[in-house]
């Protein structure tokens with residue numbers, strides 16, 4: 001425990017009861033009359049977590065879905081209690097687990113600023129003082145007296161984020177809220193976050209966007225299934241996360257072809273030194289390990305990428321490059337390299353088709369799934385809104 | 400400022416009060432929101448605060464006094480009902496709104512910390528303007544139809560305060576029960592409908608046989624409303640039974656806070 005620790009977390013654990021029936025009156029009554037205690041299912045969401053955060057530090061928490069990141073922030077912001085262990089926070093705490101908490105759609109933007117501000121812990125005086133700044137930052141002066149139900153969703157989150165951005169606590173806990181609004185606004189939010197980070201405030205930041213994490217944080221932890229897997233300097237923590245996390249599930253490959261046996265498919269990020277974690281903008285490689293069952297020639301390989309709704313997005317085909325494999329070894333690896341992955345964050349799947357002399361010899365839909373994380377497609381590491389599937393390079397100029 | 404987070408480190412009574420004081424601005428803001436939202440889209444706005452009790456009073460006096468021939472002791476039947484309705488309407492509004500106040504704010508509860516009791520409490524606060532308007536309107540009616548005033552009228556505000564406490568007590572009980580047992584919300588509207596008849600709004604307990612009268616006073620609102628009639632019209636008051644009502648009210652108030660506190664602890668996990 002160092003002397004300038006602002007946040008000290010000691011052996012923190014959290015167990016959730018998963019007791020679906022507890023909300024049912026009938027269950028409660030039958031439980032009341034039966035003497036034996038019914039077993040409830042337990043979930044260990046955090047297991048013996050300890051770390052310190054120093055004054056003025058920006059501390060990152062990363063990990064896959066369900067690893068306990070939000071649970072940890074909820075405990076630190078008093079929303080829920082730990083099951084055991086202890087946390088000490090020295091300073092006024094504000095938590096930002098969502099933007100626009102408590103916003104009411106019938107009320108005007110102005111009224112919602114006051115409402116949301118005081119929910120976030122600002123005093124009326126403070127809000128009045130910062131009001132113009134908040135409105136200015138949001139860029140929606142014209143609609144400030146319109147009920148927010150008439151706002152577009154973009155305007156809504158901009159206003160909501162603007163209120164949050166003007167909090168001035170000593171300790172700020174932030175969960176995944178930096179990716180709201182359009183690109184322009186995101187750049188502004190990142191700028192604001194940088195400002196906060198450099199203002200000597202202590203910040204804990206949870207994000208799936210490893211670019212942002214590496215940019216803003218000095219130290220951090222990597223959580224998986226409620227346990228700290230790695231902690232310390234953020235570069236190392238991010239690296240450990242990328243090396244160990246398997247972002248996709250491989251189907252057991254069916255033995256369906258008399259011609260060829262595909263034993264393994266991998267998608268790797270070359271940018272990330274062969275890690276299986278894929279980020280937007282990475283150079284990636286799809287590797288298909290195979291064994292020929294008969295002598296093959298003129299092999300055409302087609303990979304179709306679909307989104308979560310099975311919508312076809314694009315295909316890769318060696319025909320496009322007039323690169324049909326004329327001779328095929330008995331055993332080997334087919335690789336397909338994509339220099340810059342242009343997909344937004346999300347889950348995708350791949351269909352694999354193989355043809356010999358225009359005759360289909362292998363066809364598996366959804367042969368594997370993979371996930372794309374936020375990354376540095378653009379130098380700014382800013383990600384477009386998640387309903388935009390593709391990213392494209394482009395150049396701006398004004399004359 | 401130093402915060403220690405630990406299991407079972409609930410706040411003690413003094414810290415709780417201090418915390419409520421620290422969050423007073425949020426209480427006002429939430430109450431203002433509820434008030435504003437309630438009238439944001441209604442054409443008649445706050446006039447409803449007059450129309451609603453008046454219509455209810457006319458209806459009740461018709462059913463109870465005209466048809467069931469309940470005795471109003473020479474008091475104008477509509478005025479008689481109105482004096483009961485001001486307390487009842489406030490009470491039932493607060494209980495109705497308060498019961499669902501936590502469930503409806505579940506997203507907020509999961510995302511930010513604040514003393515959860517502010518949610519039902521803000522409903523009690525937001526209903527005050529309506530109460531005030533119905534009192535003003537009833538006063539006009541009272542001045543027109545009544546001319547036999549006594550100094551007891553000075554106790555009137557006390558009974559109104561008791562009605563407010565009753566509203567808060569029941570709504571913190573119900574809102575917490577509603578979190579524990581979700582089907583509780585189906586019971587509440589039913590309970591309120593029954594309450595409208597077993598509370599002496601358009602009648603008095605003077606007409607009930609003395610052996611059974613105490614049953615009515617188990618309902619704290621009976622004590623409150625008979626108290627209002629006593630100070631406004633000088634009707635007979637059963638002080639011992641009133642005491643019973645008040646003891647029950649005090650118990651509901653204290654146990655309500657206690658139970659709420661218990662439910663509040665893991666509310667974000669179970670809501």
Ligand SMILES: Nc1ncnc2c1ncn2[C@@H]1O[C@H](COP(=O)(O)OP(=O)(O)OP(=O)(O)O)[C@@H](O)[C@H]1O
Nearest residue numbers: 016045064065066067068069070071072667668669
């Ligand atoms: N109220 C709850 N009751 C029961 N289980 C819960 C509750 N809240 C979270 N969990 C479980 O606890 C685990 C950790 O969840 P948590 O939300 O902290 O993950 P996370 O790291 O924030 O994930 P994500 O990256 O998806 O935001 C998950 O398995 C989740 O299902």
Ligand SMILES: [Mg+2]
Nearest residue numbers: 069070071175
């Ligand atoms: Mg989370």
